[in-house]
Amino acid sequence: MKAVINMDTGTRVKDKRAMSHTNISYATTLHNTFLLGYLDHNTGTSATPSEARQRVLYELANARVWNVQQHIDWDMSKRSSAFPECKSDDPLDTYPPYQSLSREQRHALSWLRHAMELSDILHGEQAALLLSAQLLSVVPNAAARLFMSSQVSDEARHVDFFTQYMVAAKLPVSPPNDQLARLIHDALQSPDWRYKFSVCQVLIESLALARFRELKSISSIPALQQGLALILQDEARHVKFGTDTLHEAFTELTPEERELRGSHLLHSALLLIDTTHSSAALAREVRWDAAHLRLHLRQYRIRHPEIARQRLRQLSLNMSSAGLMTDNIRKRLERITNPTNS
Numbered sequence: 001m002k003a004v005i006n007m008d009t010g011t012r013v014k015d016k017r018a019m020s021h022t023n024i025s026y027a028t029t030l031h032n033t034f035l036l037g038y039l040d041h042n043t044g045t046s047a048t049p050s051e052a053r054q055r056v057l058y059e060l061a062n063a064r065v066w067n068v069q070q071h072i073d074w075d076m077s078k079r080s081s082a083f084p085e086c087k088s089d090d091p092l093d094t095y096p097p098y099q100s101l102s103r104e105q106r107h108a109l110s111w112l113r114h115a116m117e118l119s120d121i122l123h124g125e126q127a128a129l130l131l132s133a134q135l136l137s138v139v140p141n142a143a144a145r146l147f148m149s150s151q152v153s154d155e156a157r158h159v160d161f162f163t164q165y166m167v168a169a170k171l172p173v174s175p176p177n178d179q180l181a182r183l184i185h186d187a188l189q190s191p192d193w194r195y196k197f198s199v200c201q202v203l204i205e206s207l208a209l210a211r212f213r214e215l216k217s218i219s220s221i222p223a224l225q226q227g228l229a230l231i232l233q234d235e236a237r238h239v240k241f242g243t244d245t246l247h248e249a250f251t252e253l254t255p256e257e258r259e260l261r262g263s264h265l266l267h268s269a270l271l272l273i274d275t276t277h278s279s280a281a282l283a284r285e286v287r288w289d290a291a292h293l294r295l296h297l298r299q300y301r302i303r304h305p306e307i308a309r310q311r312l313r314q315l316s317l318n319m320s321s322a323g324l325m326t327d328n329i330r331k332r333l334e335r336i337t338n339p340t341n342s
C-alpha cells in the first residue's frame with residue numbers, strides 16, 4: 001500500500017489504489033446549478049453575444065476533434081540517437097561540468113531533463129482535465145457548459161497523448177515539485193469557480209501555450225511536434241473561451257480584488273517558471289553542486305531576459321483580456337522581464 005499525502009493536514013493515509021507515486025488528495029464543495037432554459041438558447045434569439053461566441057467555439061471544437069492513435073505518427077526511431085531538442089542556445093552549453101561530459105553522457109542528460117519537463121506538462125494537463133470537469137457544472141449558461149464538455153474531452157486527449165509519448169520515448173514520470181503540487185491541490189479544492197477558472201484557463205493555459213510553441217519549434221521528435229501542433233489549436237480555443245468568460249465574471253470586481261487576483265496569478269506563474277527545483281533535481285541526478293548550478297542558471301537568465309519575456313508574454317496578454325492586468329502588475333512584469341532596469 002502507498003501513502004497518500006493529505007495536503008491540508010500533511011498526514012499520510014494508506015491507499016490501495018496508489019501504485020507507484022504519492023497521490024494528491026483533495027475535497028471540494030461547489031455551488032452547482034441544473035439549468036432548465038433549454039428552449040431559450042435553442043431559438044438563438046435570446047443568446048447574449050458572449051453565449052453566441054461560446055457556441056461558435058463549441059462548434060469549432062467539434063469540427064477539430066483529433067485522435068491520439070490516428071493522427072500521430074508514433075515512429076520513435078530518432079529516440080536512440082538524437083537529442084530531444086535542437087536549440088541554438090542551451091544554458092548548460094557554457095557550464096564547465098556539462099562541457100566535460102562525453103556526447104553519450106550529454107545525450108542521456110538531455111533526455112533526463114526532457115523527462116522532467118514532460119512530467120510537469122503531464123501533471124498540468126491532468127490538472128486542466130480535473131478542473132475543467134469541475135467547471136462543467138458551474139459555468140453559468142448552457143453554451144458555456146457545452147464548450148466545457150468539449151474542453152474536458154480535449155484535456156483527456158492531452159493527458160492521453162503525453163502519457164503515450166512518455167511510454168513510447170521510455171521516459172520516467174517524476175512527481176510534481178511542491179509548488180506545482182500545492183497549486184494543483186489549491187485550485188481543485190477551492191470552492192471559488194472564478195479562481196479555478198483563472199488557474200486553469202489563464203495561468204496553466206498561458207504558460208502551456210508559450211512553452212508548447214517553443215517545444216514544437218525545437219523538438220527533434222516528429223510525434224511530439226505533431227501532438228503539440230494539434231494541442232496548440234485546442235489550447236488556443238480554451239484560452240479564448242476562458243478570457244472571454246472571466247472578463248464578464250470579473251466586471252463586478254473592485255480594484256482591490258482585481259489586484260489581489262492578478263497578483264496571485266503572477267506570483268504563481270513565477271513559481272511555475274522558476275527552474276530552481278528542476279536544477280536541484282538535475283544536480284542530484286548527476287552529482288553536481290546544486291548551488292553552483294543554480295548560480296550559473298541565474299546568471300544566464302539575467303543575460304537572457306528574453307526567456308522570461310517570452311514565457312510571460314502570453315500570460316500578460318491573457319490577464320489583460322480577462323481584466324486582471326492592473327498598473328501595479330504591469331509594472332512588476334516590466335521589472336521582471338527587464339531585470340537590468342530594476
Ligand SMILES: [Fe+2]
Nearest residue numbers: 125128155158
Ligand atoms: Fe491541455
Ligand SMILES: [Fe+2]
Nearest residue numbers: 128205235238
Ligand atoms: Fe487546455
